[in-house]
Amino acid sequence: MSELPLRAQLASVLGRSAAGLSRATGRGDGSVIGGRVALKVAPDLLGELSRGRRLALVSATNGKTTTTRLIAQALREFGGVATNEYGANMPTGHITALSSDKSAVNGVLEVDEKYLPQVIEATQPAFVVLMNLSRDQMDRASEINLLAKKWRTALGKTNTHVIANADDPLVAWAGLGAPNATWVSAGQRWKEDSWCCPECGGHLKRDTDPYWECPECGLARPRTTWSVDNDADTLVAPDGQRIKLQLNLPGDANRANAAIAAATAAGYGIHPERTIDRLREIKSVAGRYTSVVTMGVEVRLLLSKNPAGWLESFAVLDPPRVPVILAVNAQVPDGKDTSWLWDVDYRVLRDRRVFVMGERRTDLALRLETDGVPFEVADRVDEVLGRLKSERPDITKVDVIANYTAFQQIRTAYGRVQ
Template sequence: MTQLPLRAQLASALGRSAATLSRMTGRGDGSVIGGRVGLMLEPDLLRQLARDRKLALVSATNGKTTTTRLITSALLDLGEVATNAFGANMPAGHVSALSEHKHAPYGVLEVDEKYLPEVLDTTGAGVVCLMNLSRDQMDRAAEIWLLAQKWRKALSGKPTHVIANCDDPLVTWGASTAAKVTWVAGGQRWKEDSWSCPECGGPLERKGVHWACRECTFHRPEPQWVLDDDAVIDPRGQRWLIDIQLPGLANRSNAAMALAVADAFGLPVERALPRLREVTSVAGRYTTVERDGRHARLLLAKNPAGWLEAFDVSDPHLPIILSVNAQGPDGRDTSWLWDVDYRILRGRPVFVTGERRLDLALRLEVADVPFALCASFAEALAMQPPGRVDVIANYTAFQQIRSEFGRAV
């Protein structure tokens, strides 16, 4: 790799020092503050750190962190990989990740949907992975149609190789201007944000896995990779069992996307798949923590689509604790709770906590789901009999719970 200019070297070194100090003092994992310090000293630091590396950017509303982890695990077969493992997915986090692994020839960066055009332009990444788009943080995020439009503009005219989920019409539209696209049939359980054609506004018609606009030519592309329940079919027609340790259909979809990205880097499935099987937890997601004989499995859900996937993973025979906050990273507006169908929880012991527990309690009351209201997660956990319990929390509530158990990963 080309040696950094002296100013960039100094900025990178001071950023790493700030990150280390943050971790030592218990203020955080350093994945943001290190990048901020580096960018203050050298505003062009991200571009310089990305130069000469083979980079993949991963963006979506749901599953970014998990897919980034899976791709990273696969590419470790090729050499050292720089990545923002804890989800700091804006430029400061990217700078921290690349500074921390300054000699890594490969990089896999999770990117916030809104920042993808900027980060792609800055880094010149050769591969971009696009998985899904749905409503999220409605008080501060742009309409997803506008996000897809920005993706189209950002990809147009660039030599980037895009790996995209053709089962999501918005992702398909956003990716379709790229010079090279590998289409993956990764599935789309949440369809409430894609009933209209993003090209002309007409109605989308769905027949099985296929979709097409009734009023223009926009339609589902033919995929090269196909997720078929517990297996993926590669472009050569070979079927591979996705026997990963992460649970649920959504994670098998994430794994299919990861295998397609690995293939774009020249890594065949037979070498990538064993690496994916090594991933058991992602920044606390799917981890089981224990206290006083109670084993709580932690699941993250940040928006209606994410809750649908969390319900798919949770065990219907177990009690469940739900925790919702509305801090800045969550979005202040909790009206999205009304888009989640909580009736699936009927018949289960349900415990509600979090800073916005009353908002969630009202939603469950309307859905005719009995629940117990708890002042804290500790209280909710203490109310469980010894044994297993599922926990679903949105972003900051999830991080608070993790911190109670030493930020389990």
């Protein structure tokens, strides 16, 4: 990358110092405060740090952190990668990530959906990676059709290459605003936010999944060149080559993330077989999918922060004999409105032992009761394990599904497992 102007160099140094101090004093990982300090000194620093790099921006409602980690893992084939793969996904976090490795030519940045147009304009990325859009943090997030419109407008003003999930109509419509695109059939389990055409408002026709089209205006699913065969656990590349995935991350959602990552890495010149080899090395992402053993029981941690995410977590639960703990908070990072709980179908949990935890456990308990799901209330994971062990000394596994701050609290209790 090119040499930074003196003011930008000073801002970068001060930001790194603030981030290091934050880590040293145990106040956090420094990603946000480092960026804030740097921006005070050089408001245009994000653009300066991006110059001369090949950046990929990754945005979606679900899967941003995981897909960012997967793409970064693939790009390390070439050496260092500047990335915020642990989730600081606003411009302050981007500045910290880019400042931390100024020599890296390649970079992968997870970007909050609302900030994507701003970050596209500032960084002029080589690639923009889009996976899905669905309802999330309803008390403070923009309506998703408005987000899609902002994405589409921003992409129309740049020469970036879009890599996008053609199976999500909102994402496809936004991506069609870009001059260049690679389309991936990555699937869409949650469809409740995309029954209407984003172009004209007509009712979308979905006779054969994953194909969709609007009979009113003609908007239709773009032709894809990459796809996932979930039944065969296989990635299908543009030349027809079928590559076994065999990931260490569970579920269809992570197969979709891997397909998107492989398509992105191919844009950098990495063969998909090599990409998948590297992706198999990843077993967890910032605590997601991590298993820890405590009191002789394996506790697996799953993050789910909105209806689409909960649906994906239900799909990877172990057999019904394995109990599940559900934990919900409603702090600022989660969104204070928990009405989204009523959009989730919990009936799939009727045949298993269910425990509810978190600051808003009574909201969750009422929702489970309405769906006829028996539940028990608890304060902590170890309390649940103590109960279970007293009744079933042979129990070996428990799954935990939690939204963002509840997940972080549980993860911290186990030493912030990776």
